[in-house]
Amino acid sequence: MAEWELRKLRILRTLRERGTVTATAEALHMTPSAVSQQLTNLAAQLGVPLLEAQGRRVRLTDAARLVLAHTEAVFEQLERADAALAAYARGEAGEVRVGAFPTAVPALVVPAVRALRETSPQVTVRVREAEAAEAYDLLAAGDVDLALSLAAEAPSAADPRFTHVPLLADPLDVALPPDHPLARADRLTLTDLAAESWIFGGSGPWSDITRRACEAAGFSPHQGHSASGWTAILAMVEAGMGVALVPRMAAGRGAGVVLRELGADRPVRHVVAAVRKGAGEAPAVDRVLRALRRTAGRAA
Structure with missing residues (x-):
């Protein structure tokens, strides 16, 4: 029977997730040479090649992927064992x-x-x-x-x-300056705001959420200003510099702006x-x- 070592299997799994030996070493607080040595030892213990060269990088062999497919269940059971021990020791x-x-x-x-x-x-x-x-x-x-x-x-x-x-x-509301012509409109949809200057981050999840919501409503938002923090975004909205989508969970921060629910095209996250x-x-x-x-x- 092959000799299995959990620490080395964790290194192999991390390599699959991170993609490179260097990134694996950083994630596990090891040196790249130590990662390579541990994986070489694991391959010798299991009797199969686990890595193959791909240019200046390495990739997992089919044998390595087979090993990981079976050991995922082992990792899950170990998590269950940790949970059971915690329940026993700490109630x-x-x-x-x-x-x-x-x-x-x-x-x-x-x-x-x-x-x-x-x-x-x-x-x-x-x-x-x-x-x-x-x-x-x-x-x-x-x-x-x-x-x-x-x-x-x-x-x-x-x-x-x-x-x-x-x-x-979490519904997304629209933040408007207090004196905006649509701040007191009976109904409001995203399409009513297609011509507005929008405030959202230059990248990241909130940028993606804003763009996707507007595109689903039929227009591409014009980004007037870029910010990722709610304090900065809402301060610019309050100053009349543009409008922004705001998650309902962050609505309490918008004291100086008008937050309006959207109609049928209301997006959610x-x-x-x-x-x-x-x-x-x-x-x-x-x-x-x-x-x-x-x-x-x-x-x-």
């Missing part, structure tokens, strides 16, 4: 590290933490703010136990590493929670997930 107590994108922290995470103080005071939640796509990197690396992200930024549902839990559909496969069975993680789902239900 209902535990620490849960949550990575969440900026608007989800005040709208979902903070209310959930407050509720947990009443129902599960021995569960400690540690919050780490991260952009929607970064949350999955943190989750995969084991730096957080639970990630809040946007469905549009999530890996494929077929990704064997994660379990996704839908939380809510879908917020999801994710855990590593099997880890959601840890009692503390399960309690945090339940609190988040209750909070999201009230927000919806």
